[in-house]
Amino acid sequence: MSNNENKPLVLLIDDSIDVHRLLSARLRHEPVRLVSLTRGVDGLEHVRRETPSVILLDLDMPDMDGFEVLRALKDDQATNNIPVIVLSGLHGSEDKVTAFDLGATDYVTKPFDLAELRARLRAALRLDRLLKLLAERADVDGLTGLGNRAHFNKRWAEKVAECRRYGHALSLAMIDIDLFKKVNDTFGHPAGDEVIQGVARLLQTTCRSPDVPCRFGGEEFALIMPNTGPRDAEMVVERLREAMEQIEWPRHPDHRVTLSAGLVGSDSSCGDVTCDQWLERADQNLYAAKHGGRNRVVASDIQRACPLTKAA
Amino acid sequence: MATNRNPGPVGGGALSSEFAGDPDMTELVQMFVDEMPQRVDAMLDCWEKGNLGDLRRMAHQLKGASGGYGFPTVGQMAAQLEAGLAAVGRTPDSEALDHLRTQVVELVGMCRRVTSEPPSGA
Numbered sequence: 001m002s003n004n005e006n007k008p009l010v011l012l013i014d015d016s017i018d019v020h021r022l023l024s025a026r027l028r029h030e031p032v033r034l035v036s037l038t039r040g041v042d043g044l045e046h047v048r049r050e051t052p053s054v055i056l057l058d059l060d061m062p063d064m065d066g067f068e069v070l071r072a073l074k075d076d077q078a079t080n081n082i083p084v085i086v087l088s089g090l091h092g093s094e095d096k097v098t099a100f101d102l103g104a105t106d107y108v109t110k111p112f113d114l115a116e117l118r119a120r121l122r123a124a125l126r127l128d129r130l131l132k133l134l135a136e137r138a139d140v141d142g143l144t145g146l147g148n149r150a151h152f153n154k155r156w157a158e159k160v161a162e163c164r165r166y167g168h169a170l171s172l173a174m175i176d177i178d179l180f181k182k183v184n185d186t187f188g189h190p191a192g193d194e195v196i197q198g199v200a201r202l203l204q205t206t207c208r209s210p211d212v213p214c215r216f217g218g219e220e221f222a223l224i225m226p227n228t229g230p231r232d233a234e235m236v237v238e239r240l241r242e243a244m245e246q247i248e249w250p251r252h253p254d255h256r257v258t259l260s261a262g263l264v265g266s267d268s269s270c271g272d273v274t275c276d277q278w279l280e281r282a283d284q285n286l287y288a289a290k291h292g293g294r295n296r297v298v299a300s301d302i303q304r305a306c307p308l309t310k311a312a
Numbered sequence: 313m314a315t316n317r318n319p320g321p322v323g324g325g326a327l328s329s330e331f332a333g334d335p336d337m338t339e340l341v342q343m344f345v346d347e348m349p350q351r352v353d354a355m356l357d358c359w360e361k362g363n364l365g366d367l368r369r370m371a372h373q374l375k376g377a378s379g380g381y382g383f384p385t386v387g388q389m390a391a392q393l394e395a396g397l398a399a400v401g402r403t404p405d406s407e408a409l410d411h412l413r414t415q416v417v418e419l420v421g422m423c424r425r426v427t428s429e430p431p432s433g434a
Contacts, residue, residue: 018344019379025340026380060372089376089394111379111387 003241006209008053008125012036013043013069015061019110019119023056026114028258030121040064044072047079053218054124056151057104059088059095067098074103081131083124087112115242124261135146141215143193143199152214152222163270170192171225171265174241174282178258178294181221192219198247199259230265234299241297258295262286266302273302327381327422332430337382344381345428351421359416364404368397371419383426391417 010032012023020036027034037043041064048118059066072078083105096107106120139151161171177199183194203213212224225233244259262285264278285298358392360365371394378387393415400408
């Protein structure tokens with residue numbers, strides 16, 4: 001997956017090629033991926049394939065006009081939460097009222113000020129993020145924005161089931177901040193929170209897109225690595241460990257913080273090893289990493305390391 | 313509804329984009345200027361054939377786009393033509409046609425003045 005594909009998708013539906021060109025040029029430096037279509041019907045088809053973060057919608061289009069497109073979007077449960085900014089040459093308040101009543105998030109009249117449109121787009125993207133966050137709130141850790149324990153439990157059960165059923169490789173790392181209590185006691189809880197948030201950011205930037213980083217609780221994190229055997233997974237976690245020890249923390253620049261990790265993985269089907277048994281084994285490896293001197297990764301293969309598999 | 317394809321000089325010199333010199337816009341402004349003769353021809357075709365619906369759509373699009381390319385005055389004039397076409401409907405009387413003709417000539421004249429060059433003295 002390229003970087004561009006990770007950017008939020010902004011879908012422009014406007015029959016004017018000029019508007020396509022102008023927005024493409026003016027949004028070039030925004031962290032978004034712009035897809036431009038000229039017909040409402042094509043826009044709706046695209047939305048069904050790939051959900052945009054924001055839709056920029058012209059009203060005055062031949063065939064299917066913007067109101068019809070807006071109505072169709074809002075009538076569909078799968079698309080009704082997508083923020084829609086109406087771009088229109090229709091200045092009448094009646095059109096604006098209709099657009100807002102149909103569920104538009106914003107209304108920008110043409111010719112639009114592109115700086116203002118960019119600002120409105122950013123606001124709509126913020127709204128999109130908040131809506132998604134709200135939907136996922138039950139599964140999100142408030143301090144870090146990562147999935148919480150509940151989220152981990154769900155995703156982990158899915159991945160173990162896939163590994164068992166399809167023989168996909170799978171790895172799990174339990175990651176713990178070394179001597180975290182000392183950070184809190186010496187530099188205060190805000191410094192401790194900063195470290196936890198820093199680890200979360202590191203997880204988000206170091207991991208590959210299919211990986212699922214979660215805050216397991218306290219200063220402990222879990223990293224699910226689908227389609228990844230233990231050797232490759234060890235490289236990912238080792239990279240994370242190395243990156244962590246390089247971080248200079250603003251509140252305590254002379255005090256580096258390190259990570260220990262216990263990792264367990266399988267190159268093929270994990271047989272009857274249960275979710276809890278995986279966790280148990282990863283915890284044992286984490287314990288070994290701590291007792292081996294911290295700031296290290298201890299990894300093993302679930303098949304060889306877990307005798308319960310053979311017994312089953 | 314015939315009109316003169318070369319309606320003669322219209323007051324004012326070359327019309328530069330407000331974005332002349334903006335590196336993000338250089339290529340687009342050039343493209344807009346390069347394509348302007350086709351737009352003008354298409355508008356005049358619509359006018360000569362009495363195809364006021366398509367002419368209104370072109371004026372509408374020009375209104376929406378011109379400001380974005382840094383030619384707000386073209387957009388304003390396109391907006392006036394669009395409004396004029398909306399007001400007269402499909403069967404304008406001769407007085408309305410005269411007024412529309414003036415608006416078309418003025419818009420075409422302004423469109424022919426657009427240039428990708430920066431304003432003189434800039």
